[in-house]
Amino acid sequence: MAKQPALPTQAEDFSAWYNELVYKADLVDLGPVRGAFVIRPYGYALWENIQRELDAMFKATGHENLSFPMLIPMSYFQREAKHVEGFSPELAVVTHAGGQELEEPLAIRPTSETIVGELYAKWIQSYRDLPLLYNLWNNVVRWEMRTRPFLRTSEFLWQEGHTAHATEDEARAEVRTMLDVYARLAEEFAAVPVIRGEKTEGERFAGAVETLTIEAMMRDGKALQSGTSHYLGQNFAKAFDITFNDVDNQQAHAHTTSWGLSTRMVGAIIMAHGDDQGLILPPKLAPHQVVVVPMGRSNDEEGRTRVRAEVDRVVAALRAAGVRVKIDDRDVSPGAKFYEWEQKGVPLRVDLGPKDLDAGTALVKDRLKDEKDTVPLSGLVDHLVAAIPDFHDRLFERARAFREARTVEAHTWDELVAGVETGFVIATHCGDPESEKAIQEATKATVRCIPLEGVSAEGTVCVHTGRPSGYRNKVVFARAY
Amino acid sequence: MAKQPALPTQAEDFSAWYNELVYKADLVDLGPVRGAFVIRPYGYALWENIQRELDAMFKATGHENLSFPMLIPMSYFQREAKHVEGFSPELAVVTHAGGQELEEPLAIRPTSETIVGELYAKWIQSYRDLPLLYNLWNNVVRWEMRTRPFLRTSEFLWQEGHTAHATEDEARAEVRTMLDVYARLAEEFAAVPVIRGEKTEGERFAGAVETLTIEAMMRDGKALQSGTSHYLGQNFAKAFDITFNDVDNQQAHAHTTSWGLSTRMVGAIIMAHGDDQGLILPPKLAPHQVVVVPMGRSNDEEGRTRVRAEVDRVVAALRAAGVRVKIDDRDVSPGAKFYEWEQKGVPLRVDLGPKDLDAGTALVKDRLKDEKDTVPLSGLVDHLVAAIPDFHDRLFERARAFREARTVEAHTWDELVAGVETGFVIATHCGDPESEKAIQEATKATVRCIPLEGVSAEGTVCVHTGRPSGYRNKVVFARAY
Structure with a gap:
């Protein structure tokens, strides 16, 4: 690498x-x-x-x-x-x-x-x-x-x-x-x-x-x-x-x-x-949904030709299925390519060399998984076409679970202060702009919104002023960009 | 109207x-x-x-x-x-x-x-x-x-x-x-x-x-x-x-x-x-390739319903064929609609009322023709789908013929002066910027370009200075926007 x-x-x-x-x-x-x-x-x-x-x-x-x-x-x-x-x-x-x-x-x-x-x-x-x-x-x-x-x-x-x-x-x-x-x-x-x-x-x-x-x-x-x-x-x-x-x-x-x-x-x-390796792009918007890296030693002309023929076949089939796919045939080491496409967040990568070809398989690297999958060449195109919506669903679910884990409902001031350190806080607010300002000064958090579908504030009081709720629903507090 | x-x-x-x-x-x-x-x-x-x-x-x-x-x-x-x-x-x-x-x-x-x-x-x-x-x-x-x-x-x-x-x-x-x-x-x-x-x-x-x-x-x-x-x-x-x-x-x-x-x-x-009636749009770029005008008296509810059903069928079939089609169902007189779509240069218009439906036909107005065509409803979609590339070809040929009729090859100064009054003039030029300027002052025409595929200037002399040609090909003179 x-x-x-x-x-x-x-x-x-x-x-x-x-x-x-x-x-x-x-x-x-x-x-x-x-x-x-x-x-x-x-x-x-x-x-x-x-x-x-x-x-x-x-x-x-x-x-x-x-x-x-x-x-x-x-x-x-x-x-x-x-x-x-x-x-x-x-x-x-x-x-x-x-x-x-x-x-x-x-x-x-x-x-x-x-x-x-x-x-x-x-x-x-x-x-x-x-x-x-x-x-x-x-x-x-x-x-x-x-x-x-x-x-x-x-x-x-x-x-x-x-x-x-x-x-x-x-x-x-x-x-x-x-x-x-x-x-x-x-x-x-x-x-x-x-x-x-x-x-x-x-x-x-x-x-x-x-x-x-x-x-x-x-x-x-x-x-x-x-x-x-x-x-x-x-x-x-x-x-x-x-x-x-x-x-x-x-x-x-x-x-x-x-x-x-x-x-x-x-x-x-x-x-x-994104994660520590770099981007993770949603496949429906990613510039390349799949990147194919043809491999083979530079002195193995015959092997490279065979690989390229199979890559062209796979890529043509993917394009016909509406997949955005790129062949990375630059004169750069495979390790450098792997590193780059991980960092650029390409959802799916296919590595294919002469040995894979002999075995009738390809290696598929899914950006959300640590290990590569070995996939039979006969089913590779179907595998990739199916993996795209599946990747979307897993990515969405990963973000949803992350948000859920970082969202708390606060009933006290201390819970609010602690909650906004790491995520979203659902709490009752009185609606007073002066109170909003004071909360921001104390916690760097603001009212992001009053959710349209949220937790009812009925019968609860403001986590800051103790006054009645200013809104039908509890609000979302968070630090923001 | x-x-x-x-x-x-x-x-x-x-x-x-x-x-x-x-x-x-x-x-x-x-x-x-x-x-x-x-x-x-x-x-x-x-x-x-x-x-x-x-x-x-x-x-x-x-x-x-x-x-x-x-x-x-x-x-x-x-x-x-x-x-x-x-x-x-x-x-x-x-x-x-x-x-x-x-x-x-x-x-x-x-x-x-x-x-x-x-x-x-x-x-x-x-x-x-x-x-x-x-x-x-x-x-x-x-x-x-x-x-x-x-x-x-x-x-x-x-x-x-x-x-x-x-x-x-x-x-x-x-x-x-x-x-x-x-x-x-x-x-x-x-x-x-x-x-x-x-x-x-x-x-x-x-x-x-x-x-x-x-x-x-x-x-x-x-x-x-x-x-x-x-x-x-x-x-x-x-x-x-x-x-x-x-x-x-x-x-x-x-x-x-x-x-x-x-x-x-x-x-x-x-x-x-464009012509005196207004725009004539090329169908491959026109916002609407076809406009359908459903007709029928306002007191003939049943007739209007039958017409609308047929219009919906035709429009759905056109859209499925990739045609950009608009239904003009505004509460405006048919005459005003005809006038507007002619002026807006829609390539093809379909007028359909209860009587047409009874006769099993529709009227098709082609923006390049004066008269409407009567087209059997059974073949209407095919007719329109075929008419789009045909309209493009006729429009291109019309513009090409117009240009040809307005392009002359000038061998003398007088021919140049006369030619740029109405169109393009093909003539030899020496390439001297001073001469170009003098020609512009005298005729308001400039050298538009030295055509890549043009008339050879070999053996000819400048229509203005009598000097040898400055370019391989004769140039195009014209007044310009």
Whole structure:
């Protein structure tokens, strides 16, 4: 095996493990501007696969894509009071263009509610124009002080959905539908179990009436908010004059929503599944579901030719079955290849040399198992095709069991304090923002969400203030990214 | 038919025809910043289909996608002299971010050669790392003074390929391969015939050694450059220090290429095919290949139900055959629907009412024909499935015949002057940039390209200066967008 400096273990320094792995696994590289990263092909392919699955779900739920310009007049942000308060500190501002100073500075979009609102006001005249169900795939800039690849970057790739509806009920149903789409992406594709819930007032999107979230547990027990869906009420409709003639020919303001999922989901995949050897990628999103390593001594021309013929046969059959498979025929030692593909988290690897061929078998390395399996060549393709959904199920179950083991229900302050050291804590909270702040100062934990399907808080009191519960359900406390 | 203000005809004012059509057909809308347009779902779906086909061809030719940040330090542009000269007048510059003035201003990418060069220098160490075959799908900003939707906009969507090679031969082969990919996209998907050729020195990309182009004829006889592929020599490799150890362990500079195709291709589709009624979309890229209009009086509930059942059957069969089909069941008069889908250029429309059902037929309107065809319902699906590639062929042939009718070979100055009034002129040119400039001033026409497969210039003299030909082939003169 080639000598490679090992990763820090997750136990000794989870943060260092992450920060080294994203570079070593060729996911990202540093760009010239602080906090803006290059996403390399291996990382970008993950994002492309996320995009493909999400986009199909958006279209299946009746949405269409479109494109808005990224430069927004600064004055637009002033129109919605909470929105400007939330976003102005993070804006990147274009003051000069075409060799001249601009009359009005332009912000690079941090999110597009304002410019979308301006156009929706023009497009929406009658209830017949509603609902308007649109989505944008684009890049945004938020000037963050502390950045980390995928998790918090000054520029990131994402999608932002923006819809307008005639009624509050319809808009709230849309917000819920899109949260469910995100939960499906996380659970059924990324193999990351998530808690669907509502954000408390202090954690809401700037300008929203309600923010729903999916929260996932990383392997250090911290939470990662992985997608959010907002009911904006009539706030933006009033700020941008999005009105329509309703069925009774009365003027009314539309109810709008927005929802976004970003390259942060790649960070979720890395931290929810990875181990000390490196990444473990969910097969439905992995760039390569199977890597085949043909072996054989360099002086055994005949053996290598026979192996290559069998590899080509197997790979052609896998591709015909829709499997994403890569042949690694680089002039590099098998040990170095094994090390690299383990670190890059390829779900299944096939090692095949002349001796295996003589024995009529291949060795299959499953990234979730320590030992290789010996599989007859006659059944190899079927074995691999079946192993892909099975790998997904085992990976999901592994993450679910991990989360369960690290989740406690706290009835006392001490239990809360102890619980957030290692994972999620389910507890009753009074809903007072001042109490939330005090808890965060004392424990570094925040209310991640009030779960939609959770433990009833009926008859219980706040673990911090002893006051009655502020919500129907107990909340989830955790430290978070 | 609903009353709609008609489009200007192409003959009376082609430019006004275009400028009205892009809005009326719901392709674009005005954004708040001059020159940056909103691409609406009907226009964006065209771009998504272009992306899908191009991306498949990129991957089939061995390329991978990745993502670079859009903000580039201004100093990067200084490193390649011709590049900075070409692009600095068009840069949009971020001077403030996060509430503070930046130490170094950042440009929004007008193209990414500089930032790509910086990273390639890091990624490329040995000949084993070559070739590097990467592509970016993104948005760029070029502050243009005169803008038009799709054709010239201050922000646009595109892809930019960036590759690095060990040898000049390999790099030049790549440039040619990608030009061929663009030509295939234009001809086999957009049904737009193109001339593949080389740009003269004055029309080259800023920093390139060679620029290849595909040039298409619009229906006013003008040319539209629709995609370009550049051999950058070692210019950027030297500016950004992209060196590698070659097979003989000698340090060498890489040879790089770049190639781009943008939303301008949507403009090409509009202007190469449209007529006085509106768009005519190439079926392989059209958002809807078939639109079905169910008919029936509003008081004939039973008739409408029967029609809807048949429509659902036909649409399900079409979708199963991979056809993109839309049912237009809006509460709008059939006449208004017919007018709208003609203007939106849907290749095939099916009108079906209770009387048609009784007769066992449907009416099929082909956008390239004046009259509707009566088609037996039993054969309707097969008819439509077959009509799609046939429509593509007829549309391509129509554009090819138009171009042929508007292309002349000029042997004299007067023939050149007359020819560029209505179309393309094939003529010998001496290659002198001063002569090119004088021709442009006199005729508004430029050398669009020196065709790769063209008319030999052997033994002929320049139509302007009488000097010997500067190129192997006669060149194409035309007025251009």
